[in-house]
Amino acid sequence: MAPNTKRVFYVNNVAAQVYLDMLAKRPDIHVDKLENDSPDSAIEPVLAQAHAYQIGSSRQELVMKLQGYTPLLSRCPNLLVLSTNGAGFDTVNLADATAAGVAVVNQAGGNKEGVAEHVMAMMLALSKRIVMSDHAMRSGGTYDRRDFMGDDVQGRTIGIIGIGHVGTRVAELCRGLFQMRVIAYDPYQTAEQIAAKGAEKAATLEDLLRAADYVSINCPHTKETRGMMGAAQFAQMQKHAYFITTARGGIHDEDALAAALTAKQITGAGLDVWEDEPPPSDHPLLRFDNVLVSPHTAGITRQSRHNIAKIAAEQMLDILDGKKPPRLLNPEVWDAYRDRFAAILGFCPEA
Template sequence: MAPNTKRVFYVNNVSAPIYLEMLAKRPDIHVDKLVNDSPDAEAEPILAQAHAYQIGSSRQELAMRFQGYAPLLQRCPNLLVLSTNGAGFDTVSLKDATEAGVAVVNQAGGNKEGVAEHVMAMMLTLSKRIVMSDHAMRSGATYDRRDFMGDDVQGRTIGIIGLGHVGSRVAELCQGLFQMRVLAYDPYLSAETIAARKAEKVATLEELLAQSDYVSINCPHTAETRGMMGAAQFEKMQRHAYFITTARGGIHDEAALEAALRQKHLAGAGLDVWEDEPPPSDHPLLHFDNVLVSPHTAGITRQSRHNIARIAAEQMIDILDGKKPPRLLNPEVWPVYRERFGRILGFTPEA
């Protein structure tokens, strides 16, 4: 192994082979692989030496002992960065990482096309009642095709919660393809920024819900957004409206959504994310004909995985070369991080 080697590890898998291919071109970077059930005798030496961890983004797929919380960080005295495999960072505690002087980065934007297209697919499929008519035709029972009368999306209103990479692309597609009115609720963006992203800023979530024919959740899962969509919020939506989420489970209250659908307060829902993934087969939301479901696959396209892996590798190389990453999720850690980086790797990152 070359002197001054930077040690990177991952657990189970990376997003795509290009990640490993790009790091392999650097003789000063060594990559180790662990799996969920790696014995401690194998894992501990790797953890003790690691400078960087390319961490999975799914809580259900990554063993708790390898998730980015204080217990793991205490086993990694030389760890400088936690880099998630996707835009989400559910497997990492920003608080614990910051207290340990560890930078956290994600790969936001890498899967925006895949997720935005999934939103559009759900919106169109629900509006045209394609799943319901498909099931009726296959059932062998008699039916009246007029029972599956749907709606055009042209000129209607979509409300987007969170106008980041994915939300902005959804806005662009809706406005450009179907000349829809696009509302956005994002308290962290100015009206000017939102307008530049093809949307109209609303001051409150309630205002967006009351005016939208479709509501799309595209914000991250944080302490602030957890439970954002509950019974009171579904009550504010129009009865002909559809609820679509490709963000993260936990942002919407599944029991409240079930109640709203059962009471016919909503026209239907498109759900790609769940509190527990995959959801159990007897989950109540799986038994509505007007609910379109997928198992958190919106961002799992070949192109999205390749993009995320490439971005992750580029960002990891820059970090280990001492550059400040463009997707730093806890910027307040930087002064302590720089000191630790210099002490551990022998040179100090840029200010």
């Protein structure tokens, strides 16, 4: 092993092979692989030496003892960075990482095209009632095609909650393809910033819900957004509106959504994310013909996975070379991180 070797590890898999290929070109970087069921005798030596952890983004696919919380961090004395496999960071506790002097980065924007196209696919399929008509034709029963009369999306209004990488691309597609009115609720961006992305800023979430024909959730899962869409919010939506989420389970209340659909407070929903993934086959939301579902696959396209892996490798190499990463999720850690980096790797990263 080369002098001053930097140790990176991952569990189960990475987004795509290109990540490993790019790191393999560097003789000063060694990569270890663990599995969810790796014995402690295999895990402990890796954790003890690791400088970086390329961590999975799905809570359901990564055992708790290998998620980025204090119990793991306390076993990693040399760990400098937690880098998620995607835009989400559900498997990492930012406060715990910051307290440990560990930087956290994600790959935001790497799968924006795949996710934004999924939003569009759901919006169109719901509006045209494609799933309902497909089921009716396959059932062998009688039906009247007029029962499947849908709506054009041309010129209608989409409300985007969280106008980051994905939300911006959704706005671009809706405005450009269908000349839709685009409104966005994002308390972390100014009206000018949102206007530059082709949308109008909604002053409140309630304003957006009352105006939109389609509501698309595109924000991260945080303490602020958890449970953001509940019974009161679904009641504020228009009765002909559709709710679409490709963000994270837990941002919307699944029981409240089922109740809203039962009461016909909204017309339908497109769901790619769930509180528990995959949801059980008897989940109440799977019983509705006007609910289009997928198992958190919006960002799983060949192109998106390749792009995420490439971004992750580039960012990891920059970090280990002492550069400040562009997707740092806990910037307040930087001073403590720099001190730890210098003590562990022997040189100081950029200010």
